[in-house]
Amino acid sequence: MKRPTQTDVAKLAGVSRATVSYVINNRTDIAITNGTRSRVLDAVAKLNYAPDARAQSLRSGGSNAVGLLIPDLHNPHYWSIVQGVEDTVRENGYDLLLTSTSLNPEREARTLAGLTGRRVDALILILSFLEQSKTSLTHLAANAYPVVTLGNASLNVDAVVTTYRTATAQIMAHLLQLGHTRIGFIFGVGSKELATNRMEVYEQSLAAAGIPIDKSLIDYSGPRIEDGYQAAQRLLSRTPRPTALLVINDWLAIGALRAVGEAGLRLPEDISVASFDDTEMAAFLNPPLTSVRSNGYTLGSEAATLALERIRQPDRPIRRVQIEAELVVRGSTGPAARGQ
Amino acid sequence: MKRPTQTDVAKLAGVSRATVSYVINNRTDIAITNGTRSRVLDAVAKLNYAPDARAQSLRSGGSNAVGLLIPDLHNPHYWSIVQGVEDTVRENGYDLLLTSTSLNPEREARTLAGLTGRRVDALILILSFLEQSKTSLTHLAANAYPVVTLGNASLNVDAVVTTYRTATAQIMAHLLQLGHTRIGFIFGVGSKELATNRMEVYEQSLAAAGIPIDKSLIDYSGPRIEDGYQAAQRLLSRTPRPTALLVINDWLAIGALRAVGEAGLRLPEDISVASFDDTEMAAFLNPPLTSVRSNGYTLGSEAATLALERIRQPDRPIRRVQIEAELVVRGSTGPAARGQ
DNA sequence: TTGAAAGCGGTACCAA
């Protein structure tokens, strides 16, 4: 048995297909007798008819959906972004098509192709492997296809980015001022370029404070909690032990906190831990985590706004939205332990 | 400027639309000269042509995608489910269309309509507000449209469910055996019916142990960390104070752990905390959380398997997959504190 | 107030 079509409804109601279309879409510019209308609606209900969005969209141009691509479902930072996009997009009557790429370049390419193939009305992208999609996205954008990149502004399209420089400098200043000189950095990101500026500021801040950079304190890890845990274990085994750990995101910080706990160290007396993102959980960890807030929800809703604006005005000049990250100091950071 | 169509490619390559289609789809049953093929491919590259999935799917029936609907992005349990679905589905060459409903009945209805309207080849649903969609889903299923429900088997469709009864009985036995008699229950779920059996077992276990049920120890909270935090605060202020807290999921447990910490209580010496789901983070919290593992990844991949099977055999009898939850005891539970 | 028919961008059959 197949799903009912407009024709089935028309037949059952004894009207033409056009009339069905008018009724379904509540076209106020076209006058329909109440009798006709209710005959159609009855038929719709009886058949459980729902219009085929593919056909609708094929015929009328728009798909009434925006596509969102995120790198990794496991990182809570991304859910807030998704939430921000979703709320904004739905408020404006659009559907959201969400895909994640599991930090896998091949999957990123495929899901991106899937999204563009479905002809969503706009694309919001958090790309981890930019190079591979660059030309095709540029092409799209050149044809006035709405594309918004999030967290990256190297493409010639609308973009919203978090600027981490100031806040990273602040967190480093915060740690340095507390007397920390050996600051481990857990740097677990999908693609290194995405967070280079944070790495730069880390190194610059140390240099400015006259502290030589110890490469053995920088640990490149994977994106899972377990990776953060192991990275922290490695860093804690350095001698002399670092007195502070800076973690690239809250999710990995959970693993780091665990390693710290297992090592029998107290926070913040024996060691300080700080991270990035300030996701919902940061304030609720034990102790509450000092974190650099990047405000995913706002990022998401700004990106969605840019996308929706461009759908309406395909030719308006490219816009860039910057959102400044801000340091939130909580209980996980404190004065450096004296000579251990 | 519009996106290029098959016709544009055909014109540029000097061939017919049919030929373009053959080349694009790598049809081995149709012989194409190498010269023609490369002319077409050149044109495709030059125009950055990508076929319109709506049109393809309209014509050929299948959309090559399965839709997944989850209630809440914030609960990590769901991401593992998503991951399981996504991996399985992509391995089989399908795209995944993911939507979340933010535990909002209206949104659930809308997103569900969006998914069915797009004529995905199968629907995998974690419904929170079942009643409202029941008739339309039944209709769909009656027409051999592949629908799989997850976490609920009350619809007459394929389903995969976690059976919590045994494991809930085990966690209760575990707590009772440790001497806990006042066991608070933080019950923050989207829709209460979804977890009634866990509530039943909670009450039955207490009754069987001869412990009267104190309704003031059951706290119905919302789904956010903050809700879990506040619920725990309320429970901790009861007199006598509960010596153990059972939390409906790991996410809320984070909030509960925070409340416990702020109250100056030690885990597990002063109070025990246990929860459900055993998501990735449970083992990494401080202390590691005793949790009932529901194995989201397996749930997801089983659901996807059911869906894919039904796509292939629309008429095979309905299947139900049960996955038994299992208790994982960790450091957050211990003997009840003596007379406080 | 309603109906007939063209066309959105593909696929697949039948002819050439």
Add this chain to the structure above:
DNA sequence: TTGGTACCGCTTTCAA
């Protein structure tokens, strides 16, 4: 080996 064309389900003029 390639091209012509009907048709997937819908929207939207244009006529009736």
